[in-house]
Amino acid sequence: MRRGPSAFNRLSIALGMVFLYAPMALLVLYSFNAGRLVTVWSGFSTRWYVALLHDAQMLEAVWMTLRVGLISATLATLLGLLAAFALTRSGRFRGQTLLSGMVYAPLVLPEVILGLALLLLFVSLGLPRGFWTVTLGHTTLTLCYATVVIQARLSSVDPSLEEAAQDLGCTPLRAFLSVTLPIIAPAVAAAWMLALTLSFDDLVIASFTSGPGATTLPMRLYSQIRLGVNPEVNAISTLMLGVVGLGVGIAYLIQRRMRTRSS
């Protein structure tokens, strides 16, 4: 469909983008507000960023979130790679429907249900709730997203490439590692990034599976927001948006360089 956008099309795109981005722009703007209110502008200041640096609880929560994210994203990507491979490359096997069902369900399932279910598991196993239970919960949630991202790429890779490598004497594992894996590497990286982002972002599953003394950044933010809007929350939000912006920018540049090199 290429007819050029009409005036109406342009207007709906513009309104949609304003709707999506204006709240975030205002959030960033008011993080530099000198006053205590986030709705009345009273001059430029970076005092809320300085306050952030002295907030030990917030920094503790950031550190916990980073550790949970890095471990769970890595585990989830590895498991997702295996699941995607099993689902796309092995024909139909017994129990395939169950596996794909368990992979797709958490994508749309309300998080409260998964959080509650995981909590009951940890309670009945007698696991002390804290860092590791949150990590296990996040791995389960993000594993599904990782699988879908990798599977989408893997299903478009010609299996005969791998077969050719095997005909030439590679073991199946070797053929996968030296032929298929380099082709799907960008998707694996994207899956890892997505898993990391989802883990950083999650409030609900972390709240259910965490115990006393283990607070993630979203949990900390949530308890602050419940007390009312506050410029310090705006400041940390701005920093988080900045990190995401930077990450996406870097990913875009890498992608563009790879594209120019291959063409």
Place this chain on the structure above:
Amino acid sequence: MRTRPPLAALAPYLWLLVFFALPFALVVKLSLSDTVLAMPPYAPQLDFAAGSAGLKSFFAALDLETYRRLASDDLYLASYFSSLRLAGLATVILALVGYPIAYGIARCSDGARQVLVMALILPFWTSFLIRIYAWIAILKPAGLLNQALASVGLPPLTILNTEAGVLVGLVYAYLPFMVLPLYAVLERQDESLIEAAEDLGCTPTGAFWRVTFPLSLPGLAAGALICFIPMVGEFVIPDLLGGSETLMLGRTIWNEFFANRDWPAASAVAVALLVSLLVPIVLYQRQQAKVLGR
């Protein structure tokens, strides 16, 4: 032809059985248990030491009492129906708002489309909690929206802590999920179909309703499902933007669990929610399998 599961499936299979399937069995079991004042706050407990007698008395103690309690309490029924109603309403608004955007993007040039799709995906990478938080400052009684309205002489609106606030939050958070599947089908559509319709005497509007729109229905269905299912159980949006009278199931589960410590009730609400989402989830999975599988 069905064969033995491949070796690669072993680890993810075990993981999902232990951390996904088993927990759900526990939710169902707990919804059949009774609330007690203890830690963990439910009975009966399975006593492995008692062997088969313990197992027997365990199953004998399970009953539907919690469900009976929920069905007779207006609060639960009201929150059940208001979840479905709000999620349904938000899905309709999303379709109405999302379609023109997806259609517009599909008609842009290659370069513009790339940038716009990127702009749609970008919010997904940012924190959901933060994006919802951003709306509080806008919708507050003395917030930025009412300041803007006052400056042009319009009366203030009360949106925060009402159902309208929840709808704004739902539409805002799920808009990319509606636009992207719609855009995917619209972008692939063959332009010569429209030309053919116009050659045969259709007006451009007629061609849209007779050709473009029917062909985009799978995208609309995908977008509606992927938005509706999680919205029914949404917690953060009704909690931060809704009032105390805005009842939604996700919030009910959270409150039963954390505030009332009634774990069996929380589990029973979760089971009820899951059962009502079963049909949309199966539909969604079929569609995903069609797109990804072979």
